[in-house]
Each structure stands twice: as structure tokens, then as C-alpha cells.
Amino acid sequence: MTTRVRFAPSPTGYLHIGSARTALFNYLFAKHTGGKFLLRIEDTDVQRSTEESTRSILDGLKWLELEHDEEIVYQSDNAPRHREIALKLLDEGKAYRDFTPKEERSGDVKAAIQERAREQKDMRDNPFRDLSKAESDAKADAGEPFAIRLKVAESGKTTFEDAVYGFQERDFSEIEDLVLLRSDGHPLYNLAVVCDDIEMRITHVIRGQDHLTNTHKQVLIYEALGVEKPTFAHLPLILAPNKGKLSKRKHGEVVSMTTYRDSGFLAAAFRNFLVLLGWSAGEEKEIYTMDELIGKFSLDHIHKNNAVFNFDANDPKHWTDDKAIWMNAEYVRTMPLEDLIPLVKAELKSAKLWRDEYDDDDKTHFEKTVDLIRERFFTLKDFSNQGRAFFSEDFDFDNAAIAKNLKKFPDLQTRLPELAGTLETVDDFTHDTLETVIKGFAEEKGVKFGVLMNGARTLLTGLAVGPSMLSVFETLGKEKTLRRLKSQVAWNQ
RNA sequence: GGCGCAUUCGUCCAGUGGUUAUGACGCAAGGUUCUCAACCUUGAAACAGGGGUUCAAUUCCCCUAUGCGCUACCA
Numbered sequence: 001m002t003t004r005v006r007f008a009p010s011p012t013g014y015l016h017i018g019s020a021r022t023a024l025f026n027y028l029f030a031k032h033t034g035g036k037f038l039l040r041i042e043d044t045d046v047q048r049s050t051e052e053s054t055r056s057i058l059d060g061l062k063w064l065e066l067e068h069d070e071e072i073v074y075q076s077d078n079a080p081r082h083r084e085i086a087l088k089l090l091d092e093g094k095a096y097r098d099f100t101p102k103e104e105r106s107g108d109v110k111a112a113i114q115e116r117a118r119e120q121k122d123m124r125d126n127p128f129r130d131l132s133k134a135e136s137d138a139k140a141d142a143g144e145p146f147a148i149r150l151k152v153a154e155s156g157k158t159t160f161e162d163a164v165y166g167f168q169e170r171d172f173s174e175i176e177d178l179v180l181l182r183s184d185g186h187p188l189y190n191l192a193v194v195c196d197d198i199e200m201r202i203t204h205v206i207r208g209q210d211h212l213t214n215t216h217k218q219v220l221i222y223e224a225l226g227v228e229k230p231t232f233a234h235l236p237l238i239l240a241p242n243k244g245k246l247s248k249r250k251h252g253e254v255v256s257m258t259t260y261r262d263s264g265f266l267a268a269a270f271r272n273f274l275v276l277l278g279w280s281a282g283e284e285k286e287i288y289t290m291d292e293l294i295g296k297f298s299l300d301h302i303h304k305n306n307a308v309f310n311f312d313a314n315d316p317k318h319w320t321d322d323k324a325i326w327m328n329a330e331y332v333r334t335m336p337l338e339d340l341i342p343l344v345k346a347e348l349k350s351a352k353l354w355r356d357e358y359d360d361d362d363k364t365h366f367e368k369t370v371d372l373i374r375e376r377f378f379t380l381k382d383f384s385n386q387g388r389a390f391f392s393e394d395f396d397f398d399n400a401a402i403a404k405n406l407k408k409f410p411d412l413q414t415r416l417p418e419l420a421g422t423l424e425t426v427d428d429f430t431h432d433t434l435e436t437v438i439k440g441f442a443e444e445k446g447v448k449f450g451v452l453m454n455g456a457r458t459l460l461t462g463l464a465v466g467p468s469m470l471s472v473f474e475t476l477g478k479e480k481t482l483r484r485l486k487s488q489v490a491w492n493q
Numbered sequence: 494g495g496c497g498c499a500u501u502c503g504u505c506c507a508g509u510g511g512u513u514a515u516g517a518c519g520c521a522a523g524g525u526u527c528u529c530a531a532c533c534u535u536g537a538a539a540c541a542g543g544g545g546u547u548c549a550a551u552u553c554c555c556c557u558a559u560g561c562g563c564u565a566c567c568a
Contacts, residue, residue, distance in 0.1 A: 182566040213563040323518040453527035465529035
């Protein structure tokens with residue numbers, strides 16, 4: 001039997017980092033087992049679901065390259081079918097009509113639920129549970145509104161074997177007669193999920209641990225329907241640094257996938273970071289290609305304890321998890337150059353720094369430039385910010401760099417243009433030749449080589465840090481190097 | 494309140510009935526270099542607590558603590 005898994009987000013916001021990981025795990029499991037990865041949008045909560053959210057989630061998945069197989073299922077489309085099934089259970093006596101008026105909730109719903117739960121009541125205590133069919137039908141015919149609840153047996157327990165958490169059981173006395181269909185005729189989550197999973201022939205339900213207790217309710221529905229239940233695998237949660245819930249409201253943009261895309265992260269790097277949150281192959285290796293992940297991923301290496309997504313909202317340097325940043329930098333500087341080039345191209349295009357020659361006459365030179373500067377970059381954004389001087393004449397000078405490398409050594413104001421004059425005669429504008437010439441120049445003029453190079457760095461790139469200057473000279477080329485060495489712009493700032 | 498799940502460095506993790514308890518991020522120190530956020534080397538840093546079981550527990554069991562989840566006509 002081919003495995004079929006699904007990622008089933010509810011479109012009430014952008015793609016959350018935790019959801020993204022759930023999607024990733026589902027995807028990897030599907031591909032590992034040669035199965036299908038399906039997508040279902042759980043938009044049954046009409047009040048909160050938005051099309052914009054759906055789009056944002058789809059964008060996030062697309063960016064992560066978690067492509068789904070088959071058509072997207074919109075849960076709301078299946079509502080009639082869910083209703084039918086609830087009615088069927090009613091008909092079979094496995095569910096009953098509850099005529100209790102709906103309790104309107106407002107304000108702090110969580111607190112209200114907690115408060116009510118404290119009352120410790122008998123889960124089977126419902127005046128309409130044992131109403132005769134005739135009485136129930138009569139009331140319904142009279143137009144009295146009702147919800148449909150599953151009739152959970154007086155005694156017994158549900159059990160299932162979770163692929164991550166192991167054997168689970170729950171006594172019926174802990175499970176209320178859950179509502180299947182609202183009094184307005186809309187199906188509820190637990191019913192909808194089970195019906196759709198059956199319909200989509202899902203073999204493995206891989207989702208967040210917050211559903212672990214709910215699963216017992218769903219098992220009950222499977223049993224009432226007489227359908228074999230799928231394998232369940234619950235995933236540990238991803239928590240905020242204070243070990244609390246990671247939410248948009250409290251933590252803002254750090255939890256959104258689009259933030260990473262827009263900050264110049266590489267999908268491959270972020271995926272790699274994400275997969276290590278709650279899973280490991282049990283080895284010391286940490287950098288994996290997608291193919292390696294597909295090959296190694298398995299449910300039994302998923303952890304049981306929650307992971308903390310570590311960041312400090314008050315510190316720009318640690319705005320997101322350090323390891324994610326490191327992972328991205330690692331990818332930027334070590335991934336195959338040919339894979340990086342298109343990404344840099346897209347970044348330069350969006351920063352209006354792209355020139356068509358980079359793809360054509362200047363291709364080799366462009367690639368060499370990218371290869372040189374990527375060594376100390378962290379994100380794709382760095383190519384258009386820090387790396388701007390390599391692609392444009394219009395770049396800024398860092399004041400600290402000017403102070404440290406130029407103003408502190410006033411004679412450089414004449415020495416650097418002088419150096420330009422000397423370099424004018426160099427035809428072989430490459431690292432080694434330049435080194436010989438410039439070292440000779442430094443000695444002759446009594447200037448320290450390092451001071452000369454640092455000054456040049458600021459003049460040529462606007463910065464105080466960067467790759468070896470001899471390589472920068474070579475990469476930038478003679479013409480630009482000479483012009484910038486002679487320029488007085490930075491000196492006048 | 495009830496029920497459930499969890500607990501190894503600050504964070505992500507490895508691991509075992511007998512180990513100097515692994516690796517990574519971050520941090521610190523040193524080094525290389527023309528600079529550095531890169532690179533190299535080194536260092537500090539953890540088995541929640543208490544009981545058992547055992548010749549021996551970080552590892553198995555129980556209790557406590559803590560955290561998280563569920564307890565809706567939300568998903």
C-alpha cells in the first residue's frame with residue numbers, strides 16, 4: 001500500500017514555523033516511503049479563515065519547495081458530505097440530537113472553558129442523550145434547533161499506537177459526547193478531519209502534539225464509522241524562548257515563513273534548520289541535501305520533547321535563532337556556486353543592481369565576484385547591501401570605516417591616489433603580481449602594507465571588513481580600482 | 494480541577510545498566526591574515542529533585558517538581 005499523508009493547515013494566518021515543520025516532516029515521510037504528499041485547507045471556521053491566509057500558506061510551501069501531489073482539497077467543499085455522515089450516524093443510533101441551546105461565547109474563551117471543566121461533571125449527563133427516536137424526531141420536525149453529538153459508550157477506553165509517543169489510552173469517562181454537527185448545520189473539526197482523511201485515503205496522520213488528546217475522539221469516530229484508523233504520529237511542539245507558545249500575536253514576524261524568504265534566507269538552509277528541530281538522524285552530520293533528508297527521514301527518530309526556537313526580540317543580532325542564521329551562512333558560502341548564482345541574480349534584480357552582461361559577456365567575472373564575496377555573507381540580502389560596491393558605483397561609505405581606516409592615517413589621502421598611479425603601469429592585474437608591486441610601493445613610501453590595504457578597502461568597498469584586498473583589486477578590475485583609489489568622495493565625508 | 498505528554502550544556506541534539514556523557518549554534522580565550530562578522534585551535538557549559546531495583550544507574554520503576562497540551566456547537 002502506498003503511503004498517503006497530508007498537511008492540513010487552517011487558513012487563519014500566514015505559514016507558521018511550526019506548521020512549516022509539520023509540512024516538511026509530512027513531505028519527507030511521503031517521499032521517503034515513495035508515497036503521496038497531499039494538501040488540505042481546513043477552512044471550516046468561516047469567521048477566521050481568509051483567502052489571503054491560504055495564499056500566504058501556499059506561498060510559504062512553494063518557497064520551501066514542498067510541492068504537493070494531487071489537487072488541493074478545500075475542506076469547506078466537503079461540508080455536505082460531512083453533514084450526511086453525521087446524519088447517518090444519527091440514523092444508526094451512534095449519535096443523537098442535542099436540543100440544548102447553544103452557549104454563546106465571548107471574551108476569554110480559554111478561561112471560560114477551563115472554568116467550566118473544573119466542574120467535573122459526568123460526561124454522559126445530557127438530557128437528550130437517551131431521548132426516544134420518536135421524541136427526538138418530533139422535536140426536530142417542530143423546528144427546534146439541535147446539534148448532533150456522538151454517543152460515546154458508558155464505559156470502555158480508546159487506544160491507539162502513536163508512531164512517536166507509543167501506546168496511548170484514554171478512558172471514555174474523560175471524553176465528552178463530542179459535537180459532530182453544529183446547530184447551524186456546519187460540521188465540526190473532529191468530524192471533518194476524520195471524514196476527509198478517510199476520503200483522501202490517508203494512511204499516516206502526522207501532526208502536532210497538541211492533537212494527541214483529540215486523537216482519541218477521532219478514533220471514536222473511526223470506530224463509529226467502521227473504518228480502520230490510520231497510523232498516527234504526533235510531533236513535539238516548537239516553543240518560544242520562554243517555553244511558551246510561539247504565536248504571531250506575541251512574537252510577530254519571526255514565526256512567519258515569509259519573513260525568512262524576505263530576509264534573504266535560502267529555502268534549503270531553512271529547511272535544514274527546521275528538520276533538526278524535533279528530529280535527528282542519530283549522527284553528528286547536520287548539513288543535509290533534500291535527497292539525503294528524504295533518504296534518512298524516519299518517524300522513529302522524532303523526539304518526544306518540545307524544542308525551543310531561540311531568539312531575542314530585543315537584540316537585532318539575534319533576531320531569530322542563531323543556528324538558523326549560521327545554517328544560512330553555511331549554505332551561502334559552501335553550496336555549489338551554480339546553485340547560488342540564480343538566487344543572487346534574483347536578489348540583485350530586486351535591488352535593481354542586476355545587469356544582463358552578468359549572464360552573458362561578464363558571466364565568468366560575475367561568478368568569480370560572487371564566489372569571492374560570499375565567503376563572509378550570511379544571507380542573500382548581503383549581496384545587495386554589503387556587496388553593493390561590487391555591482392554598482394553608487395554605494396555608501398561606512399563612517400566608522402572611514403574613521404578607522406582613512407582619517408586616522410591622513411597621508412593616505414595622497415598615498416592611495418599615488419598607489420593608483422603606480423598600478424596604472426601594471427598590466428597583469430592579478431593577485432600575485434599586485435602583491436609584489438604594492439609591497440614594493442609600501443616599502444618605498446614607508447607606509448605599512450596593512451594600513452594601505454585597509455584604506456583601500458574602505459575606498460573600494462565602503463566597508464571596514466571584507467575579503468583579501470588583493471583579490472578585491474583583481475576582481476573589481478584595474479579600471480574601477482584606480483578610479484576608486486583616486487576618488488576623494490569618502491575623504492570629504 | 495481532571496486527563497495526557499515531556500524533562501541531557503543557555504539553545505538544538507547524540508548516547509549508554511559500567512563512557513573523560515557526543516556533535517553543533519552561541520559565548521570566551523588564543524592564533525592566522527591587509528581587516529573581519531570568515532578560517533584554525535583551545536576552553537567554560539548538562540543527565541530536574543527524591544526514593545527504589547541492581548554489584549552498578551544519566552539510562553529501568555515509582556513519587557515530587559516544573560513545563561507543555563487537551564478539557565468549545567475553535568481548528
